[in-house]
Amino acid sequence: MRARILLTEELLPISVDSIEGESGPGYCLRALERNATDIHTLCMKLRISGLNGFNQSDAVFLSQLFKADVVWFKQMMPATTRNFEWQQHRWYRSSDLRFTVPQVCPTCVHRNGWIKAAWDFSLSTVCIEHQCALVDACPSCPRSLSWYRPAPGIARCRHVIRSNPKESKPAELLLEFQSWVEARLALNQDQSFGAPSHLSRWRILKDVSLPGWVCLMEAFGLKPMDAPYQPPLFPPRFRPNKIWREIITRALVRIEHFEQQEVKNWSEWKAEIQQFPLLRMATVHQHPGDQSLAAMLLEKIFSYRASVRLTKRHAHWGQMQLFEV
Incomplete structure (x- = not known):
C-alpha cells in the first residue's frame, strides 16, 4: 500500500525542514498543515491507516513522503517494540x-507553530518559557489529545487547544526539574550529566539514565503524602499530566529529604518508597548506573539482595557492586 508514493507529489508539494528539538510526530503535523492538508486526508489518499499514528518502522516511508532524512525519523518517531532508541x-x-x-x-504551539520533542517524555509536565502546565486533553470535549488531528494546535474534535484557566502556575520545583530534563535529553545517555541542583549532593544520581529517573519518580512519588498507596487493579497505559506532576513533586521532595538525613536509617523509608519500580529498574534496565542504584536501594531499604536473588536469571548480578553514598 505504501508504494503509492507518487501521490505525495500532488499532496505535499512544499518541502518542510525539521526544527532542532522538534517532535517527530509533531513535525508530520506541521508539514501536513503547511501543505494545506491533514493526516486524515493523507491516509485516505494513500489508503493506509493512521489512526495510531506513524512510528519508527515507517521511517523509510516517511522520509520519502516528507523528503526528509530517514535517520532523523528513526530517532524521533515513536516505537512499538521494547528496548528502542529515542x-x-x-x-x-x-x-x-x-x-x-x-x-x-x-x-508555544500557537505562537511558534511547532511541538517540542521534550514534551513527548512522560516526566515533562510544564513549559519553562510560559510557566504553565502542558495540556494533554481538549478542554472542550474533553478527550485526550491524539496525533491523529488536523494541526499541531487543533484537537481531533477541531477545537482549538488551550490551557485550563483554573490551572495555577506550576511550582518552582517542577520548572527547575523540567529545565534539567530538557538539557539532559539533548545529551547522549552515556554522558555523565549530574542531578538537578537541589539534589546534587546525592552523588550517584549523576549516573542514572532518564528511563531510570522514571523508575525513581515512581518509587519515591507514587505513595501520597500521609496516606496509604493502593495500586490500581488495572494500571493505566499512560498517566495524565496532572498525575505526573503530583508524582514528580512528591518524589523530588522525598529524594531531597532522603539524601539530607544525617544518619542513614534506610529501613524507615520502607513505608514511603515503592519496591516494584526499583525491581524493574534492576532487572530490565541495561544501564550500569540504573542497576547499581536500584540494587543499593533494594538492599538498604527492603533487605532485598539483588546480587543473590537475581543471579539465577541475571548472571551479571553475581559481579555487581553497589554504589556508596
Missing part, C-alpha cells in the same frame, strides 16, 4: 514516552 537514549517501556497521548504547551 533521542539518543535507550528506552524499555513505550509508556515512559507520550506516544499514545501527546501533550503540548498551547501558547
Whole structure:
C-alpha cells in the first residue's frame, strides 16, 4: 500500500525542514498543515491507516513522503517494540514516552507553530518559557489529545487547544526539574550529566539514565503524602499530566529529604518508597548506573539482595557492586 508514493507529489508539494528539538510526530503535523492538508486526508489518499499514528518502522516511508532524512525519523518517531532508541537514549517501556497521548504547551504551539520533542517524555509536565502546565486533553470535549488531528494546535474534535484557566502556575520545583530534563535529553545517555541542583549532593544520581529517573519518580512519588498507596487493579497505559506532576513533586521532595538525613536509617523509608519500580529498574534496565542504584536501594531499604536473588536469571548480578553514598 505504501508504494503509492507518487501521490505525495500532488499532496505535499512544499518541502518542510525539521526544527532542532522538534517532535517527530509533531513535525508530520506541521508539514501536513503547511501543505494545506491533514493526516486524515493523507491516509485516505494513500489508503493506509493512521489512526495510531506513524512510528519508527515507517521511517523509510516517511522520509520519502516528507523528503526528509530517514535517520532523523528513526530517532524521533515513536516505537512499538521494547528496548528502542529515542533521542539518543535507550528506552524499555513505550509508556515512559507520550506516544499514545501527546501533550503540548498551547501558547508555544500557537505562537511558534511547532511541538517540542521534550514534551513527548512522560516526566515533562510544564513549559519553562510560559510557566504553565502542558495540556494533554481538549478542554472542550474533553478527550485526550491524539496525533491523529488536523494541526499541531487543533484537537481531533477541531477545537482549538488551550490551557485550563483554573490551572495555577506550576511550582518552582517542577520548572527547575523540567529545565534539567530538557538539557539532559539533548545529551547522549552515556554522558555523565549530574542531578538537578537541589539534589546534587546525592552523588550517584549523576549516573542514572532518564528511563531510570522514571523508575525513581515512581518509587519515591507514587505513595501520597500521609496516606496509604493502593495500586490500581488495572494500571493505566499512560498517566495524565496532572498525575505526573503530583508524582514528580512528591518524589523530588522525598529524594531531597532522603539524601539530607544525617544518619542513614534506610529501613524507615520502607513505608514511603515503592519496591516494584526499583525491581524493574534492576532487572530490565541495561544501564550500569540504573542497576547499581536500584540494587543499593533494594538492599538498604527492603533487605532485598539483588546480587543473590537475581543471579539465577541475571548472571551479571553475581559481579555487581553497589554504589556508596
